[in-house]
């Protein structure tokens with residue numbers, strides 16, 4: 001017999017269910033007066049550095065219907081490519097940008113909108129630069145464990161072409177599922193849960 | 205800013221342990237019908253954590269309101285309180301190495317004592333409690349410990365099979381130090397016979413994993429003549445300590 005590793009097991013996930021808004025965006029759910037604001041509602045302020053952008057996201061089920069009860073969180077670097085996090089060891093990020101946003105999808109349209117800035121590039125584990133991206137996490141009724149994916153930017157073709165994570169996608173036809181197309185200052189990102197255009201999700 | 209990690213030690217920046225996907229529920233679980241059209245069907249792309257998942261935002265204790273961790277009164281009119289069995293839920297947030305995780309944002313939500321949620325899309329015939337909102341939050345202390353007060357939620361029926369009921373449960377959102385640790389789960393109550401009948405519980409294959417989500421009644425921590433206590437420890441992904449330590453910065 002060998003020694004025991006004495007590791008614990010991660011708490012197993014359970015679905016966020018249909019009423020995730022009560023806990024995570026109570027003001028959106030008309031539960032007023034408990035918290036002053038919904039966390040993650042405002043990402044940018046007057047002093048935030050970087051190019052202002054709007055990101056519109058939807059989550060679409062296997063029947064082509066947008067989810068009206070999903071919740072999406074994004075996490076991103078600042079304009080200089082630094083994360084506002086204690087684990088960021090390369091320098092101090094913009095103090096006026098947390099990098100984290102949370103939105104419920106609209107109960108009628110299924111769309112949610114993030115007002116943020118375009119992130120800079122951050123390094124992959126071997127030091128090569130990754131293309132600018134948002135890290136995206138999706139929960140909803142019917143989703144048993146939160147889904148991790150990324151949103152890349154359609155106007156960053158050169159950076160996307162050398163991105164080490166996109167390069168790991170074996171079927172190149174699936175790469176565009178992670179790339180949001182730009183129109184003016186707005187990027188549109190549809191996350192497909194199933195089907196021919198199923199978004200690439202990560203175990204990361 | 206809360207204190208992250210032990211004093212005099214830099215914050216950890218290692219990659220996370222891989223998730224045990226056999227311990228978590230799979231995406232496609234036909235017994236829980238909504239998962240059928242909402243489950244990715246292709247294999248996940250497995251990658252070691254990058255800096256984008258290793259990092260995460262910090263939530264400081266100063267953002268918390270005085271009553272955020274007390275659902276008995278945080279929606280109630282002054283001098284009134286929510287109806288239902290008064291309980292406290294306490295425990296620690298640990299990682300897979302058994303280390304307490306400080307500064308973890310814990311957000312909870314639940315139905316009232318009759319099994320009714322305060323939500324515009326909810327239509328169960330049990331009445332709303334005018335003094336119960338159903339949301340609370342707290343941040344773990346230096347040793348990973350946390351505590352909140354609430355009323356025990358009721359079971360409720362839901363449209364899935366013709367007669368499916370949820371066991372009494374509290375939803376937990378847990379935000380550790382890295383975005384890759386992000387977790388949502390549910391807490392069940394020791395001894396509830398509804399646990400083992402629930403299609404959502406049964407998305408988890410291993411009975412021991414279900415027991416990990418079942419809080420224990422703790423009569424030692426109970427406040428006599430006031431409220432009972434349930435202990436619920438939460439475990440987040442552990443992280444390797446060597447990823448950056450073994451190589452020079454920028455390599």
Ligand SMILES: [Fe+2]
Nearest residue numbers: 017370373375
């Ligand atoms: Fe629930």
